[in-house]
Amino acid sequence: MSGRLFVFRVDASVAVGTGHMIRCLTLAEALKRDGEECVFLSKEEKGNLNDFVRGKGFRCVSVPADKGEMEDAAASKALVLALEKKPSWVVVDHYSLGLAWESVVRPGCDKIFVIDDLANRAHDCDLLLDQNYYENADVRYEGKIPARSKTLLGPSYCLLRPEFISAGEKIRDRVGKIERVLIFMGGSDPTGETQKALRALSAEGGISLDVVAGSSNPAVADIAALVKSISQATLHVQTPHMAQLIAAADLAVAAGGSSSWERCVLGLPSLVVLTADNQREMSAALAKKGAIERLGFYDQVTEAKIQAAFQSLKGNPGKLEKMSQASIEIMQSISGDGLQFTPAVIRALSGA
Numbered sequence: 001m002s003g004r005l006f007v008f009r010v011d012a013s014v015a016v017g018t019g020h021m022i023r024c025l026t027l028a029e030a031l032k033r034d035g036e037e038c039v040f041l042s043k044e045e046k047g048n049l050n051d052f053v054r055g056k057g058f059r060c061v062s063v064p065a066d067k068g069e070m071e072d073a074a075a076s077k078a079l080v081l082a083l084e085k086k087p088s089w090v091v092v093d094h095y096s097l098g099l100a101w102e103s104v105v106r107p108g109c110d111k112i113f114v115i116d117d118l119a120n121r122a123h124d125c126d127l128l129l130d131q132n133y134y135e136n137a138d139v140r141y142e143g144k145i146p147a148r149s150k151t152l153l154g155p156s157y158c159l160l161r162p163e164f165i166s167a168g169e170k171i172r173d174r175v176g177k178i179e180r181v182l183i184f185m186g187g188s189d190p191t192g193e194t195q196k197a198l199r200a201l202s203a204e205g206g207i208s209l210d211v212v213a214g215s216s217n218p219a220v221a222d223i224a225a226l227v228k229s230i231s232q233a234t235l236h237v238q239t240p241h242m243a244q245l246i247a248a249a250d251l252a253v254a255a256g257g258s259s260s261w262e263r264c265v266l267g268l269p270s271l272v273v274l275t276a277d278n279q280r281e282m283s284a285a286l287a288k289k290g291a292i293e294r295l296g297f298y299d300q301v302t303e304a305k306i307q308a309a310f311q312s313l314k315g316n317p318g319k320l321e322k323m324s325q326a327s328i329e330i331m332q333s334i335s336g337d338g339l340q341f342t343p344a345v346i347r348a349l350s351g352a
Helices: 019-035 050-055 069-082 099-108 162-168 194-200 220-228 243-247 258-267 277-288 303-314 315-335 342-351
Strands: 005-010 037-042 058-064 091-092 111-114 127-130 150-153 180-184 208-213 233-237 253-254 269-272 292-297
Touching: 005 019, 019 037, 019 091, 019 111, 019 342, 037 050, 037 127, 050 058, 058 253, 069 099, 091 099, 091 150, 099 111, 127 342, 150 342, 162 258, 180 194, 180 243, 194 208, 194 220, 194 253, 194 303, 208 220, 208 243, 220 233, 243 258, 253 258, 253 303, 258 269, 258 277, 258 315, 269 277, 269 303, 292 303, 292 315
Parallel strands: 005 037, 005 091, 037 058, 091 111, 111 127, 127 150, 180 208, 180 253, 208 233, 253 269, 269 292
Antiparallel strands: none
């Protein structure tokens, strides 16, 4: 690669969470290591990570507030055309943007790369990534993308940071004991699932609790106060050490988003709370494989339900071992040439 320009259109906020931005940052950092230039276009919404992106050494340009897809497209196109050189790729990771947006932006770039999970709308793209595990992955985008488009489907193309790939090459054996639990309900967690899980497990003896919250979580102060009242709990805000925390844990109580793959690659059994409808299909497929236990949608999950599920697993070490092994097998079976993941996406961007 030789100094091409990649422009990312992606948002983070309390409403949309941080997963889209974090996976785009993972890709951008890998591209930067290869000598490429990356620019982000992102709104300044409540809970955004724009300053965090800038702190990583990337230019982040604010997209004006808009009333819909076409206003966003016009603003994004203007920002793209104002850049010093024409982007080789525009990367769009946004559930509210599709064919109409991409058609407006296309004249300002060479190619368009779409990152999607929903398969619920048409796209004008040259390359599409859906990194999630679905039993019908090969047909989900039929009729929704141009015939010329290439697709990267499944967790073998997960945008995982290098530390997860390194940790995945030396996974420790989990023997069914629960001594350390990781709680992570997504970067923003607007419905307060972190506090719910904390209260549910606060009276459990003999375990340590690692609690992870994003800087965009509107209840960080409340979570910090709750953690302070629980002697065995430690809070990690916007931590750069997620791989180490997952590797050290024996069980996760977590949301069902893209961080599922970080847990799977390190073989961490999980009790999963669904915090968004787009997590439904993927979590169902993982549960069917035995890698996770689904507790249901957040509005149906009580502290008592979390407690009961925890006690059930604590008393069944054989099931915990099987969940860990199922997670590892899912990742290994789909990554045919080893734990490649983000590098495989980089290669696709070079060859598309």
